[in-house]
Amino acid sequence: SLQEILCDREIIAQSMQGHLDEGTEPWGVKVERVEIKDVRLPQSMQRSMAAEAEASREARAKVIAAEGEQKASRQLKEAADIIAQSPIALQLRYLQTLTHISAEKNSTIIFPIPIELLSLVKR
Template sequence: MSDRRQRKQEYESEPCSFAHFQVVKEYERAVIFRLGRLLPGGARGPGIFFVNPCTDTYRKVDLRVVSFDVPPQETSLDEATDPWGVKVERVEVKDVRLPVQLQRAMAAEAEATREARAKAIAADGEQRASKALKEAADIIIQSPAALQLRYLQTLTTISAERNSTIIFPFPVDLLSYLLEGKKAAGSRSVKPSSNASMAAAYSSAPPTSPTTTYFSTASTFSAPVTHSHSQAAVSPSTSPGLSL
């Protein structure tokens, strides 16, 4: 506080002054000294009070909160202000200087928190979109006309982009029919158990004449063999699927 301001707030009465009554404002108090000692009863005010101009002097004290900048210091505020009778009500931090490593760690933590929050929001939006698409697909499946309109809308969108690709919508129902046809064709198979049993019975029976046995996927055929010098002739067979 400057000396000029202190002179304005401080008032010392002269010994022979005629100002016996003084007034202090609501936010001020008057401390009276009589012959250099503090007058009993504490500070006077607010309002009017009497001062003996011959023996008393007084000083006005402003009780309003004063804001001012404190120079940088490395000490606790309470320890620094208690000896002076000053009570610190509020301290506003304007700048904080942190080590570089701590700044990087805090920045990485904040970035990870933002990324996790963004992923959670994206996952929530994707889940809601999936539910909406499922409901729309269920509605379209129930109405074939709606599916055809969807095809036409897709074609209109593609043609508006001036693409050289031509797309023809293929009904999904035909795929189900084709799959069912393949399953039915695959289920038609011949059981070889009858052929195996007939072959076993033939091999166990005593040979009567030399014969040649032919097997096919449908049945088993036997034909007699006639020997002539060095060639063997097989009787012709009209059964389909036979091979020599």
């Protein structure tokens, strides 16, 4: 693959030099150095490699997004469990939400049903 060629340029150059030495030694010629300076790929191969790289990036992005969703879900469940264990925590969250809403420049603020009424309905 291209990645192997780019990473192993020295090894490939040494191998090429060995093969060239075998062919030129009978003539009394010694190849001093072989370097791979440029690798040119056909356009079709460049396109397919670009498509493969793009697919790989998209796959990694989807995995990262899924892991983020999973982490957020766990934290949301943990918060719900804490709030379920403490009614005061729910009231504090309610007040925080109202404070946050009132800090924004909204012309209309809708107040949800008071928590006390919800607790009466549950009974």
